[in-house]
Amino acid sequence: MTRVVFLLVPRLHLLDLAGPAQVFSTADDLGHSYGITYVSEREDVPTAQGITLRAGTEWPELTPDDLVVVPGWRTKGLRERVDVPRALLDRLVEHHDAGGTVASICAGADALGRAGLLDGRRCTTHHDVQDELARRYPKAHVVRDVLYVTDGRVITSAGIASGIDLALHLVALRHGAAVAARVAREMVVFARRNGDDQQHSxxxxxxxxxxxxxxxxxxxxxxxxxxxxxxxxxxxxxxxxxxxxxxxxxxxxxxxxxxxxxxxxxxxxxxxxxxxxxxxxxxxxxxxxxxxxxxxxxxxxxxxxxxxxxxxxxxxx
Amino acid sequence: MTRVVFLLVPRLHLLDLAGPAQVFSTADDLGHSYGITYVSEREDVPTAQGITLRAGTEWPELTPDDLVVVPGWRTKGLRERVDVPRALLDRLVEHHDAGGTVASICAGADALGRAGLLDGRRCTTHHDVQDELARRYPKAHVVRDVLYVTDGRVITSAGIASGIDLALHLVALRHGAAVAARVAREMVVFARRNGDDQQHSxxxxxxxxxxxxxxxxxxxxxxxxxxxxxxxxxxxxxxxxxxxxxxxxxxxxxxxxxxxxxxxxxxxxxxxxxxxxxxxxxxxxxxxxxxxxxxxxxxxxxxxxxxxxxxxxxxxx
The missing domain is CATH 1.10.10.60 (Homeodomain-like)
Known part of the structure; x- marks a missing residue:
């Protein structure tokens, strides 16, 4: 079983979480075993869409096969900064150091940046905050106008709807394109988009x-x-x-x-x-x-x- | 302000809810006032993706401009039937009778069927359960292989990712195509799909x-x-x-x-x-x-x- 841990931050965008979660859950329904865990600093996590989620505060044991995903949150630029506690950032680094994969959706890239995981790497984020991400993490190479970027075991996406594309890509890498297509079909996604497809068509x-x-x-x-x-x-x-x-x-x-x-x-x-x-x-x-x-x-x-x-x-x- | 009430049923699919919620919330961010309310029979609503949501149990006052949306739930066919309490079904009928709009995502169409709102109407649902919906509600005309169907003030969608298409369509109806395009762009949706686009391309x-x-x-x-x-x-x-x-x-x-x-x-x-x-x-x-x-x-x-x-x-x- 592959474990997917979603690290939830207050004011997260519901779709940043739901898109990827639905992909892994559908893959699991189709017989490819995924276990999804939601962790946060506190049990109650308010979302930008006004509904509150109940997460756990304990991390499961992770192996290098597992995946940690940081959904993005509502932000005007990254100005209204959400504080991701140091302990959670350390968990990201620890998982990556142990050989695991770390992904972010949308503004979630800011958490990876603060954890130092973007230094020397190609990455992306939502078009509204690309400039700010580049300014804040000058050692990161921010790729503009793509849906997602894979650089080794650090994967970042433009977010919101494109989180679905990123998750389908991860399923394709692990189980082949056929399984990803079947997941997309179950989810009524018209066609999978490549990472290179532009954010602004x-x-x-x-x-x-x-x-x-x-x-x-x-x-x-x-x-x-x-x-x-x-x-x-x-x-x-x-x-x-x-x-x-x-x-x-x-x-x-x-x-x-x-x-x-x-x-x-x-x-x-x-x-x-x-x-x-x-x-x-x-x-x-x-x-x-x-x-x-x-x-x-x-x-x-x-x-x-x-x-x-x-x-x-x-x-x- | 347009009020959007999501009626949440246990084991709902997170993306059935999150897609439309993100659309209305993004439209609100862009200056088109939407207020989103989540109601359920009980406060804690478990989802098919394993995370629990906290909903309210009180309905807000609704006007005919407002919208009630029923996200779908996990189901093997509709066999594993989720019981939507009669009181909630009555609320759907009441809102529709008062001139309001009622929408369903995915298996949520079953709730509309039980409320009698599909009788004599064109409607759709997820490809896996179309046959069963047609059997169960013989007075409904189930349209196959489309993303969503509008019949008067009853709107049904194939669900999961196509809930985003339905919600963008509703935004386009209310505020014009330009606003819907801008919402889609903020959400990094590549292109809006028409209702007539096939579920199975x-x-x-x-x-x-x-x-x-x-x-x-x-x-x-x-x-x-x-x-x-x-x-x-x-x-x-x-x-x-x-x-x-x-x-x-x-x-x-x-x-x-x-x-x-x-x-x-x-x-x-x-x-x-x-x-x-x-x-x-x-x-x-x-x-x-x-x-x-x-x-x-x-x-x-x-x-x-x-x-x-x-x-x-x-x-x-």
Whole structure:
């Protein structure tokens, strides 16, 4: 049996815990023995979602096969710091020193940092607190815009929903991809995501606006980004003139509809290239005639700042 | 403020609760006021994942704007029935009669059925218990293979991870797609799924086997299903001869690599068609030369039984 210990900190995000716990519990239901233990400094652990959990205060005996996971907590940046007691940090170090694996979800990376486990290692955390993690632990190499990072026996994830991806990855490492797929299916997870998948996909990045017509147009482009799209068709589908659509679209997203489609294509192409495709075949797969345009856009993407709409979400003004 | 009441039943699945709770709590963090209340028959509610939750036993005052959600519980079929006390079922009916919305996640649909709220309505539940739900509530119309179903003010979901999709949908209905996208982004959910998306995607359906080489080949096909793939290239990528790849692939999945790629294309095409694409343009978008092959395959798909590998997962023998 593999033991998974969740180290619970007050104000933890319920989903940071529940996602991975559900993965290991489903793997156990399917015959791969996992024993889950929840430990905390005190028995009653309030969550950021307002419900209180009852944890234990005693640690089970651990072997190097076992796993300790630190779910993240609500934080405005990491400013509102949650104090993880030294004794619990020592437990993390002790387990890692003994050959065990330690993982964090979301802001839980801060606990690993304080324990010294991120020094000299690649790691990640939620997009909102990446900068702060990098500042606070200058010896850590914070990888941005990935769902999770494995560096030896220290595994960190962007957190919240991506904690599910990290846990499925751990199940795949231990029991093979077939078992992980079966767990994902039981959990009604549509498809497992790789660690390299971006935290900000273009599909979500340009969605922080309030125009329903533009969202509708984006839905249509998202669904058919590999096809040639006529602006006239798109405009009539959302009930606008071509000129109004372009104006609204550009105002809402900072991009023309065509440029938005190109971003989707480039992003999917990057993903294929990361998986071993040639630039040529990735270009064709995402709808470009050949690789020239893709090469040009890839060059441009790396030199562009984020559009204004992303730096200050229009949805919240 | 919108109040969301989670009705907690012993042995509930932690993620059935945590997914939707995290969605409403994140929406609240982003300035859309939600108040979350957890109620149960008794204060201590054990979960299927072994941790105990502390709920309240008092219901708040509800208005028609408010929402009552019943997370699902662990069940082998619905045989191991969890008794939801009559008083709690009466609360569901009372809220619905007063004009409020009632939702269930996963096996939680059984509570709605017992309350009489599924009679004459379209609904869904987790794929493992759809048949039983249909048998037990013959007046309900159980929709299979969708993530969630909205029928008036009764909303049911396939559950576990898809509870997140349902809750994002509710946020989109109330505050628009932009807010839902922003919540999804904060939660590191890659892309929102529509209710019509299948519980069993081809990408997971044919994964219940133990051959890592075949999983690797499937990963390659999944990533490039719109492109022409050479069997020779695929075989050399996974280190097998063409003949061995085809043999292993067919043994593991019940399909040849080509047929598997076609299934992916048909599935994506169905999705585009459901969103309003013509068959012609959907065919081209997923990589067919024209619509003829797509039409033929769609016809075939509807008359085929599930492959043997799906009826009895090879991964568990």
């Amino acid at each position: 273009a599909m979500l990045r340009h969605r922080a606006h309030l125009s329903d017509a533009v969202h509708h147009a984006q839905d249509l482009i998202d669904a058919r980004y590999t096809s040639a799209l006529r602006l006239s068709e798109l405009a009539s589908s959302v009930g606008l003139s071509e000129r109004s659509l372009t104006r609204h679209f550009t105002h809402a997203t900072g991009l023309t509809p065509l440029r938005y489609q190109q971003e989707l294509r480039v992003e999917h192409a990057e993903h294929l290239i990361a998986q071993g495709s040639t630039v040529e075949s990735a270009a064709r797969a995402v709808g470009f005639q050949d690789a020239r345009m893709l090469r040009r856009l890839r060059g441009r993407a790396q030199s562009c700042p984020a559009p204004a709409a992303d730096r200050e979400p229009a949805g919240l003004r | 081809a990408m997971l359906r044919h994964r219940a086997h133990l051959s890592d080489a075949v999983h690797h080949a499937q990963d390659l096909i999944d990533a490039r299903y719109t492109s022409a793939l050479r069997l020779s290239e695929l075989a050399s990528s996974v280190g097998l001869s063409e003949r061995s790849l085809t043999r292993h692939f067919t043994h593991a999945t019940g399909l040849t690599p080509l047929r598997y790629q076609q299934e992916l294309r048909v599935e994506h095409a169905e999705h585009l068609i459901a969103q309003g694409s013509t068959v012609e343009s959907a065919a081209r978008a997923v990589g067919f030369q024209d619509a003829r092959m797509l039409r033929r395959l769609r016809g075939r798909a509807q008359s085929c039984p599930a492959p043997a590998a799906d009826r009895e997962p090879a991964g568990l023998r």
